[in-house]
Amino acid sequence: MRPHALLSTLTFALLALLSFSCVQDNQIRDNSFDCELFAYTDTIYYINATQNVIVNPITNASGTFTASPDGLAINGETGAIDVNASETGLKYKVTFTPEGSSSSCDTFVTIGGVNYRDGIYVLGQNQIQAAPIYNGVPGLLLPCDDGDDDDDDDTSCDFDVEDQNGISLEDLGFEISSKGVFDLQKTVENGTFGAIPVNGQVLDVELLYRLPDLSNLALNSIPLRFFYFETVADIPQALLDDIEEKNDLINERRGGNWVNFRSLNETRPAGKPRPPFVVIVARLE
Helix, strand or coil, X not given: CCHHHHHXXXXXXXXXXXXXXXXXXXXXXXXXXXXXXXXXXXXXXXXXCCCCCEECECCCCCEEEEEECCCCCECCCCCCEECCCCCXXXXXXXXXXXXXXXXXXXXXXXXXXXXXXXXXXEHHHCCCEECEEECXXXXXXXXXXXXXXXXXXXXXXXXCCCCCCCCCCHHHCCCECCCXXXXXXXXXXXXXXXXCCCCCEEXXXXXXXXXXXXXXXXXXXXXXXXXXXXXXXXXXXXXXXXXXXXXXXXXXXXXXXXXXXXXXXXXXXXXXXXXXXXXXXXXXX
């Protein structure tokens, strides 16, 4: 065989071998990642007042990372989570798609703190309290140290901390207990929405609080949006749809028709859990 032909044959064989190796490597990368390895060192993390808290996946792997709902400060390339920069009080689904793969892996991470349920509270039906949800688990007790059931004796949880201007929500008329429970009836009676509440009025506020948990009393916060309506029929459909979508998002359900619900400026962008919407209604009809 001539040298040219021999060289061409060897080159072709080498290229074919490399091509097969690349295909095989892609197949390995596509099928070799075990989703059981995708996790973080813990399932819940807390903000820290004195240092940054950055957590990484247990296993280093190439791919992309996303989170749902919005609010988790996650690096899309490494999966590193900046806890202090994340929205607290929420449970997030973190999805990892390995490089070269069409499949993905999921795990869940909670950022400690409180959230409030988006909902409609009809005062005429004695729906007068909006209570916080701790660490994304409905019914989970707050880490407040009280010897009995009297909220007045409970001082370990510090809700409604004054802002940098020395103003608290209580100063604005909001009635809130030491366990973060809003008394909506008293809030209205206190004139928070005016001496004569205006139908359709919207109030945006920020609740500052400290909890004696692993956050070590670090100052935490949550934005809240309060609405006031005379009757349920006065609530815009766009707002009702937004609340339903938010509840679906938090409960990991998908679907529904949300074509028109973004027509009002009171609604949130898609996928946003904050601020929670507390809709106060005087009576059913």
